[in-house]
Amino acid sequence: AGLPLAERVRFLRFGWRMMRTKTHADPDDIASVPEADAQTLAAYVRQNLGPETLSRLIEPVFRATRGWQADQVSAVFLAATLPHLIGRRAVKVPRSGMSALPKALARDLDITCAAAVRSIKEQPNGVTVALEDGQVLTADFVVLAVQGNRTARLVTDLSREDQAFLGQVRYAPYGALHLQMRGDLAPDMRFFAQGTGGPIATFEAIPRNPLTGSSAQIYAQLSPEAAERVQKTGATDRIADVVMDKLRDLLP
Secondary structure, three states, X not given: OOOOHHHHHHHHHHHHHHHHHHHOOEOOEHHHOHHHHHOEHHHHHHHHOOHHXXXXXXHHHHHHHHOOOOOOOEOHHHHHHHHHOOOOOOOOOOOOXXXXXXXXXHOOOOOOOOOOEEEEEEEOOEEEEEEOOOOEEEEOOOOOOOOHHHHHHHEOXXXXXXXXXXXXXXXXXXXXXXXXXXOOOOOEEEEOOOOOOOOEEEEEEEOOEOOOOEOOEEEEEEOHXXXXXXXXXXXXXXXXXXXXXXXXXXXX
């Protein structure tokens, strides 16, 4: 059965309001919609769309793609991104996969792998990066792509306000299992609402890709509850044991 008629009508009104916020809502800047940060995602969706929309649409997607619990995160991510998704049927990616972008960038860059960074410091004419082996690199700017709660330990001249903010960043527990298959698979993707997928929040069957030569794969992402249990019990190297019974039910 579909959503109740009343919630479908609320979808129309909500969609119109979201389209009007598109001019200032920036999906790359959650600070562009600060008003949405005052509510949890669960409260925001119940208020604007209804409880059925929350339990049947929003919660499964956010649990599956982000590992987030709707009553534990704010609504700011949804409010910043949704205006730019209305009217779109798909998200486009490079034909050869998402790795095409970093591979193209790497062709024109000097890449150094497995280089542990000790500190990053802003200088009057750029940035210096000190490595654990004693090397010091210089650059015009640095893109720092680590967890927010690790940034304060790397960047030596952050303000107290920035240090306090970054020190409060928390991440949802995450765990996933990737299986390479001998045969081929029909494409399939499922997001599970709480209590319906057992230890699995996302199940994806990925067919063999002749363009890249990759084998068929199974992807199973743990539910937030299962990921938290795995971390607490130290079973991070035994994820297959946690999800295998459910995977057998899902596999064709």
